[in-house]
Amino acid sequence: MNTQATIDYGPLTGLIGSWHGDKGVDVAPESDGIEHNPYYETITFEAAGDVTNAEQQQLAVLFYRQQVSRQSNKQVFHDECGYWMWDAETKVVMHSLTIPRAVTLIAGGHYHGPDNSDNVVLSVTARRDDPDWQITQSPFMRDNARTDEFHHQIILNGDSINYNETTILNIYGKRFEHTDQNTLKRAKTS
Numbered sequence: 005m006n007t008q009a010t011i012d013y014g015p016l017t018g019l020i021g022s023w024h025g026d027k028g029v030d031v032a033p034e035s036d037g038i039e040h041n042p043y044y045e046t047i048t049f050e051a052a053g054d055v056t057n058a059e060q061q062q063l064a065v066l067f068y069r070q071q072v073s074r075q076s077n078k079q080v081f082h083d084e085c086g087y088w089m090w091d092a093e094t095k096v097v098m099h100s101l102t103i104p105r106a107v108t109l110i111a112g113g114h115y116h117g118p119d120n121s122d123n124v125v126l127s128v129t130a131r132r133d134d135p136d137w138q139i140t141q142s143p144f145m146r147d148n149a150r151t152d153e154f155h156h157q158i159i160l161n162g163d164s165i166n167y168n169e170t171t172i173l174n175i176y177g178k179r180f181e182h183t184d185q186n187t188l189k190r191a192k193t194s
């Protein structure tokens with residue numbers, strides 16, 4: 005991995021740094037219905053350099069860690085890490101993530117912007133049965149709390165991030181739209 009300062013992270017560049025938001029809204033499944041969880045969180049994106057695959061594909065890479073806490077009891081209830089990757093040649097954006105429920109995925113998509121309002125929009129999707137961008141999970145999760153789809157959009161605007169995530173689950177015998185959204189501000193560096 006090359007970690008030189010000259011690497012072009014393309015549309016991911018503006019993400020680098022630490023972000024904090026306390027207006028998160030989580031909609032999650034419960035055996036007898038739906039749970040709504042207001043949350044706060046920190047996400048840190050670090051420049052991780054670039055890699056070359058099969059001597060031809062070059063990816064610029066950010067590593068991230070997301071830690072999410074319930075407003076009600078201040079406990080971390082979602083902990084996620086992974087990479088965002090940018091292929092400058094094909095303009096494909098990739099997002100890999102792992103959560104400690106034994107679920108992992110690699111989502112792919114594109115970006116557009118900056119538009120007239122300076123928004124850069126990153127959109128990625130993975131599906132369990134997609135030939136390209138897939139979800140992998142343990143046998144227990146597959147049989148009891150299956151993740152079928154994942155859709156994630158980030159709107160980046162200077163020192164503000166707004167994201168929407170929809171994770172389609174099959175749990176308690178039915179389809180459930182598990183959603184998360186938040187607005188984060190860039191943490192000041194001293």
Ligand code: HEM
Binds near residue numbers: 043081150154169
């Ligand atoms: C901000 C992001 C997220 C938050 C705050 C969150 C929170 C939650 C909560 C509260 C539950 C209900 C179970 C519990 O109370 O522990 C849940 C269930 C679940 N989440 Fe998430 N989640 C997030 C993102 C994701 C993502 C990205 C995935 C997978 C791609 C995922 C997969 C699942 C699965 C498979 C379950 C079912 C497990 C169960 O309820 O037994 N979640 N999540």
